[in-house]
Amino acid sequence: MLARHDAMRLRRRILSQGGATAPDSTPASYDGAADQQLITQYLGLVTPFGDLIARLYDEMFARWPYLRSLFPEGMDFQRAHLARAFWYLIENLHRPAEVAAYFRQLGHDHRKLGVRPVHYEAFEAALCAALRSTAGPRWAEAAEQAWVRMLRFAVASMVDGADAALAEPPCWQGTVTAHQRRSPDLAVLRIRLPEPYPYRAGQFAAVESPLIPQAWRHYSLASAPGPGGEVELHVRCTGPGGVSEALVSGTRVGDILRLGPAHGTMTLREEDRSRDLLMVAGGTGWAPIKALLEEWVGRRRGTGGLPQRPAGRVDLFVGARSRAELYDVAALTRLAARHDRLRVVQVLDVDVVPENVGPPAAYSPLAEAVARHGQRSHHCAFVSGPPAMVGATVARLTAAGMPADHIRHDPVPAPLIPPADGRAA
Incomplete structure (x- = not known):
């Protein structure tokens, strides 16, 4: 009830501003x-976003120190995430x-962070202060009001997403077995x-x-849903000091982890059981493909409780840089x-020597093998792995x-590269 009260309070505040500063929260x-x-x-005055975002967080934490506890100790990932969100909005x-659909999902996910609607007010005030100090004397009030309207439209969608999920836990706590x-x-x-x-084979989840x-x-998630109530994760350490290192090197049996809601559209549909499929996995991209295969081979039961034989075929391509990496x-x-x-x-990179082109680019042997041996008759393809692959x-x-x-894959993070002319496309 408190969360719903905060949501209504924020909506009233947004819609009571009047004039040009209060967009209707409906996309139409x-x-x-x-x-x-x-x-x-006026984008050139506040880009690249690094300085703007640094000033924004400095302002917010200085005025509302208690908000610092909502963020991780290291802020690099958070700053990069916010920069991508700004570029997504503007473009x-x-x-x-x-945009509304994207931020409704984001608001649904942010519940696990302890974010409440009232916190968005502090973010808006800090953003306005950061815009002015970053842009300098050439900044225009009209540009600032456009930023405010953009932010409030996104926030209204986030509040809608959070409000729609009040009956669902913000996260799930599990024990490492x-x-x-x-x-x-x-x-x-x-x-x-x-x-x-609740999740489906092929989906992903945030882990803390x-x-x-x-x-x-x-x-x-590397396992299809089953009666045992367990999920499987495949984690590769991507660097020191991050979540992946904590999960690979610092986690033990009996430890407690938290999982956010599952997401992703790289899932099997009912009609896929009778059609030929192509599945491509690179590195730990094998995890969701493994879950999809578990479901494909008979998680659903036929008459008499016996596994129902899939009518279609699956061509599975698994790539790694060397045989040792086929874990x-x-x-x-x-x-x-x-x-x-x-x-x-x-498909192993070390076994492939392209003709007359020198060393292979990252993951190119797997893509080449799929193109060379894959058949166009496949109904659809599932592709999972590093973004380059x-x-x-x-x-x-x-x-x-x-x-x-006909090609399903998880979202590929966009690089932090603004449009060539500094403007939205």
Whole structure:
């Protein structure tokens, strides 16, 4: 009830401002294109966003010190995340319905951070102060009001997303039941959740370790939903001091982790059981593909409780830089031996020597192998792995004739590179 009260209070505040500063919270009524034009006109005064964001957080924590506890100790990831959010808003503001949907989901997710609607008011005040101090004397009031309208439109959508999920837990707490180091920088974890955790094979979730409070990172779930109430994670350490290092090197059996709500559209549909599929996994991108295969081979039951034989076939391509990096060979071998409708192709960078082009680019051998051996008759493809590998594979598949809407993959983070002319596209 308190959260709902805060949401109503924030809406009243936004809508009571009047005049040009109060956009209608419905996408059809918000003129995002007009604000986009105003914002981009003065964008050069506040970009790159590094200085603006640093001033924003300095201002917010100085005026409201208690808000610092909502953020992780290291702020680099948070600053980069906010910069991407700003660029997303500015580049897509002329599509308010798309922006509203994106920020409704973000508001749904932010509940796990302890963010309440009243905190957005502090963020707005800090942003306005940061815009003025960063832009200097050439800053215009009209540009600031456009930023405020843009922010309030996004915040209204976030509040809607949070308000719609009041009956759902903001996060789930689970106990680590297994922790296996498959290599010095990679671990496979199993986590038991005492209450039902809704997710589908192929989805991902944000995970928090108590070793780094308030730092959440996304990891794919490597097991299809089952009766045991456990989920599996495959985590590769990406550097010192982060969540991945905490999960790989600092986590033990019996430790408690928190999981946010599951997301992602890289999931099987009912009709996929009868169609030929292509699955491509690079590195720990094998995790969601493994979950999808678990579901495909018979999580659903036929008459008499017996597994229902899938009518379609799956061509599975698994890529790694070397044989040592194929960390889950036992599971691959079992799958290939038990299911004659599954064809497994392993692609190792070290085994591929492209003709007359020198050393291969990162993950290009896997993309080339898929394009060379994959068949256009596949109904759809599932692609998972590092962004460079996903991008290369998707490009090869579309060039080979597969429709883009037949290729499913997780969102690929956009690089922090503004448009060439400093304006929104």
